[in-house]
Amino acid sequence: MSPRIRVRRWGADTWALGATLTVLLSVTVAGFFVLSLRGLDLGAAFAKVGHDLGILFLTPGAEHFTLPEMLQGLGFTLALGLLTTVLGALPALVLGLFAARNLGPAWLGWVLRAFVAFVRAVPTVLWVLIFAIGAGLGSVAAVVGMTFHSFGYLLKAFSESFEELDDGTLEALKASGADWLAIVTQAVLPSSLAALTSWTFLRFEINFVTAVAMGAAAGAGGVGFDLFMASGFYFNLHEVGMLTWGILATAVALEWGATRLRDSAGVRS
Amino acid sequence: MTRVGKVFRDRNLLLWGLLGTLLVLVWGSALLTGFDFAEGVASFPRAFAWMGANFLPNERAWNNLPSILNRLGETVVVSVQATVLAAVVSFGLALLGSRTTRPHAVFTPLVRALGSLGRNIPVVAWAMIFLLAFGQTYVTGLLALLLESVGFLTRSFLEITDETAAEPVEGLRATGAPWGTVVSQAVIPTLLPSLTSWMLFMLETNIRSATLVGLLTGTGIGFSFDLYYKSLNYPSAALVTLCIVIVVLALEAVSNALRKVIL
Numbered sequence: 401m402s403p404r405i406r407v408r409r410w411g412a413d414t415w416a417l418g419a420t421l422t423v424l425l426s427v428t429v430a431g432f433f434v435l436s437l438r439g440l441d442l443g444a445a446f447a448k449v450g451h452d453l454g455i456l457f458l459t460p461g462a463e464h465f466t467l468p469e470m471l472q473g474l475g476f477t478l479a480l481g482l483l484t485t486v487l488g489a490l491p492a493l494v495l496g497l498f499a500a501r502n503l504g505p506a507w508l509g510w511v512l513r514a515f516v517a518f519v520r521a522v523p524t525v526l527w528v529l530i531f532a533i534g535a536g537l538g539s540v541a542a543v544v545g546m547t548f549h550s551f552g553y554l555l556k557a558f559s560e561s562f563e564e565l566d567d568g569t570l571e572a573l574k575a576s577g578a579d580w581l582a583i584v585t586q587a588v589l590p591s592s593l594a595a596l597t598s599w600t601f602l603r604f605e606i607n608f609v610t611a612v613a614m615g616a617a618a619g620a621g622g623v624g625f626d627l628f629m630a631s632g633f634y635f636n637l638h639e640v641g642m643l644t645w646g647i648l649a650t651a652v653a654l655e656w657g658a659t660r661l662r663d664s665a666g667v668r669s
Numbered sequence: 670m671t672r673v674g675k676v677f678r679d680r681n682l683l684l685w686g687l688l689g690t691l692l693v694l695v696w697g698s699a700l701l702t703g704f705d706f707a708e709g710v711a712s713f714p715r716a717f718a719w720m721g722a723n724f725l726p727n728e729r730a731w732n733n734l735p736s737i738l739n740r741l742g743e744t745v746v747v748s749v750q751a752t753v754l755a756a757v758v759s760f761g762l763a764l765l766g767s768r769t770t771r772p773h774a775v776f777t778p779l780v781r782a783l784g785s786l787g788r789n790i791p792v793v794a795w796a797m798i799f800l801l802a803f804g805q806t807y808v809t810g811l812l813a814l815l816l817e818s819v820g821f822l823t824r825s826f827l828e829i830t831d832e833t834a835a836e837p838v839e840g841l842r843a844t845g846a847p848w849g850t851v852v853s854q855a856v857i858p859t860l861l862p863s864l865t866s867w868m869l870f871m872l873e874t875n876i877r878s879a880t881l882v883g884l885l886t887g888t889g890i891g892f893s894f895d896l897y898y899k900s901l902n903y904p905s906a907a908l909v910t911l912c913i914v915i916v917v918l919a920l921e922a923v924s925n926a927l928r929k930v931i932l
Contacts, residue, residue: 413862416930420865424872428753431746440806449802449812456798479698486695521917523880526910529898530724534716535709539702544709544716613793617884621702624793628885631797644794651789 452637460645461638465626474646477615477622481607484543488550489600496558497584502570503562512555519552524610528618542620546610550603557603561595562588598661605654612647623647726908733905737893741912744889747811748875755818756868759784762819763826769838770830770856772848780823787820796882805887813882814875821874825867826860834859862931869924876917 462470498504499512519527528545535541565588573583589596615624623643630639699706764770766780795813803809837855846854883891890913897905 413931416927417862417865420869420927420931424749424753424868427746427749431750435743435746435807437808438804438806440804440808442808445802445804445808449799452798452802476701479701482694483698483702483704486691517918517921518914521914521921522910523877523913525881525884526894526913529894530720530910531712531716533903534719535712539704540708540712543702543704544712547709609791609793612791613881616793616797617881627794627797631800635801637801640794640798644790644798647791647794648786648789651791652785655785655789 455637456641456644458641459638460641462642463636463639464629464634465639470623470626470643470646473621473623473626473643474650477611477624478608478650480539480542480546480611480614480620480622481604484546484550484611485600485604485607487543487547488603489554492551492554492558493596496555496562497588499555499559500562501559502565502567503580503584503588509559513559516552516555519548520556522549524549525613525617528614528620532618539620542611542614542618545618546607546614549610550607553606554599554603557599558592558596561592561599564595565591594664598658598664601658601661605651605658608651608654723903724907724910725904726911727904730902730904730908733897733908737890737905737909737912740893741890741916743807744879744883744891745876745916747807747889748814748872748879751811751814751818751875752868752872755815755822755871756864758815758819759822759826760864762823763830764852764856766823766827767830767834769835770848770852780827784820784823784827787816787818788824789820790816792817792878792882793885796885800886807888809886810879810882810888813886814878817878818871818875822867822871826864829860829863829867830856833863866924866928866932869927873917873920873924876920880913 465473495512499509499516501509504512524546527548528542531545531548532538532541535544569587569591570583573587578586611620611622612624612627614620615622615626616628617624619625623646627640627643627647630636630643698704762780762783765772765776768777771777792813795816796809799809799812803812834856837859838851841851841855879889880891880894883889884895885891887895890909894906894909897903897909
């Protein structure tokens with residue numbers, strides 16, 4: 401009898417994969433035994449949520465606000481997203497040049513990348529609440545906090561886009577005697593413009609969602625605040641449904657724009 | 670004017686036009702949100718000075734560490750659960766919807782629509798919806814994160830099944846293998862590394878979102894932060910922030926290392 405043909409290879413990758421999936425699955429299963437339901441009747445709750453979702457999506461309506469007021473809320477939230485994206489993108493663009501491994505000094509790049517890794521690790525809502533103590537709750541704190549987190553996110557994205565520039569181009573320009581500013585304006589920025597635009601729009605999409613969240617969790621106003629009132633104070637499912645439809649339509653439109661930009665720029669998010 | 674000159678002039682006009690439009694939009698946004706640039710800039714040094722003086726863990730805060738870690742553990746577990754359950758659901762949906770494995774073409778638009786619904790309704794909205802039925806329990810956050818994750822993972826799983834599974838599936842199908850064998854012998858072995866990489870990415874996202882959801886639904890680490898923040902116990906709130914940062918950075922480091930090995 402001929403020996404069995406080995407069709408599976410057990411390398412380090414197989415072990416790492418197996419270990420990762422085993423840990424994740426064990427935590428998932430063990431979690432259901434450890435976490436407390438605090439006396440919640442799961443069956444009744446699932447029945448209620450099915451009923452709730454039906455009302456929400458099929459019979460949206462408004463009592464405490466009019467349709468123009470809802471659109472105004474959406475406009476406010478979109479404006480918050482746009483403002484914080486642009487304000488975060490400008491310093492990220494300049495400092496991103498210094499953080500890129502092929503453009504800036506090594507020590508400065510390291511310091512910048514470590515700093516924004518920390519900025520990104522703090523969830524946006526915590527930045528907003530922390531800035532709120534200095535600036536007062538409301539839109540100023542939301543703008544500053546969201547801007548700060550966007551800056552951290554975009555600096556990483558931008559500097560990595562700059563690093564994709566071909567080393568040969570850089571070398572040729574240096575050999576021809578071009579100074580740093582000429583290299584940046586004539587080679588780096590033009591070749592990464594599409595990627596920068598794509599990343600910025602993607603962040604705008606994220607910031608719209610974050611702006612909804614800040615309205616609900618940090619008193620920043622806009623459609624998120626309306627949602628918080630409808631669900632947490634009036635318990636009005638028709639209103640929650642109306643606002644959810646409005647947010648969904650806006651988010652779908654933004655995603656469509658971001659996907660088109662991403663495809664034309666050839667960037668994977 | 671030469672042709673080349675016109676191309677450059679047109680391009681510059683377009684760039685300046687776009688910049689001008691953007692400037693008007695930003696100015697309009699600042700007006701609409703009532704944002705004062707001077708105040709915004711001034712609040713930066715003020716906030717950092719305040720943080721340096723008050724937002725540092727002290728002796729009393731360290732005494733709260735066991736309770737903070739307990740809450741943090743809850744958040745991590747819920748994030749893992751949401752990610753794993755979402756991966757299972759999304760993989761099923763991707764098999765139904767992908768060009769290479771779908772039983773019928775009608776499923777593709779249905780699966781895409783379902784994914785879009787999941788990810789384009791913000792996790793905050795899902796949380797506010799589930800809060801009404803599930804109250805201040807971990808299930809509220811779990812379901813909100815689950816739907817959001819299903820939305821994102823379904824889209825990425827669909828893309829990679831379309832792109833990378835096509836050839837092995839075709840090969841196995843040519844031997845006359847039934848659907849179940851094609852999935853277990855061609856699709857799963859080919860895709861498992863990239864599916865796992867996406868799961869790790871989703872887990873990172875979920876841990877950040879879980880803090881926000883916890884703040885709104887009164888569970889996990891978000892609840893801890895809210896509690897200390899509202900009772901003006903800033904040193905403890907700072908410790909909560911520090912713990913979150915450590916977990917997020919550690920998870921990022923671990924998943925980057927894992928990706929290098931498995932991909």
